[in-house]
Amino acid sequence: MPRDHLRLQLMIPTLLTLFLFGCTSFDAPSQPQPLRHSAWSACNHEWVLSSLKDGERTYEYLLLWRKFWRERPFFTCDRFGFVRGSGGVNPYLGRFSLESSGDLSWSTTPAISRKGRAHPSDGLETDYLRALRKVRLLEMVGDKLILSSRDSNTQLEFDRVDKIMR
Numbered sequence: 001m002p003r004d005h006l007r008l009q010l011m012i013p014t015l016l017t018l019f020l021f022g023c024t025s026f027d028a029p030s031q032p033q034p035l036r037h038s039a040w041s042a043c044n045h046e047w048v049l050s051s052l053k054d055g056e057r058t059y060e061y062l063l064l065w066r067k068f069w070r071e072r073p074f075f076t077c078d079r080f081g082f083v084r085g086s087g088g089v090n091p092y093l094g095r096f097s098l099e100s101s102g103d104l105s106w107s108t109t110p111a112i113s114r115k116g117r118a119h120p121s122d123g124l125e126t127d128y129l130r131a132l133r134k135v136r137l138l139e140m141v142g143d144k145l146i147l148s149s150r151d152s153n154t155q156l157e158f159d160r161v162d163k164i165m166r
Helices: 002-023 039-044 123-134
Strands: 047-054 057-059 074-077 082-086 091-098 104-112 137-141 144-148 154-160
Touching: 039 074, 039 137, 047 123, 057 123, 074 154, 091 123, 104 123, 123 154
Parallel strands: none
Antiparallel strands: 047 057, 047 074, 047 154, 074 082, 082 091, 091 104, 137 144, 144 154
């Protein structure tokens, strides 16, 4: 009897372990999803353009690096609804309304705010400001800011500027 009792004591934990592991799935672990932030948290950072798609026009990340860093378009906003930045050549200013869902509407579309002598816009600046006026959705995913139109034909992607790059 003691031998049977010992077998029973060893079998019960083994059977319980097999039962518990059998109840869990052994699916492959999912890839970690990038952390999504609230729309307004985008205004806590400065953003530099990494890619632009507007219908047929596309500017890729590598093409932008041919320009000096300070000549690349950038985007900042504040809690009062002002959008500021540079189109690459000239500064711009606009005003927007932003819902917590990321829905964006322009009360004043972004336009070049020339101070002093005006500089002629280049092709990237013109396309950037045209695309920026079309965006209606703001989404922050990880260290990326994505502005897009409702039909996704227009999309601007920005990288967060770290203190090191300033």
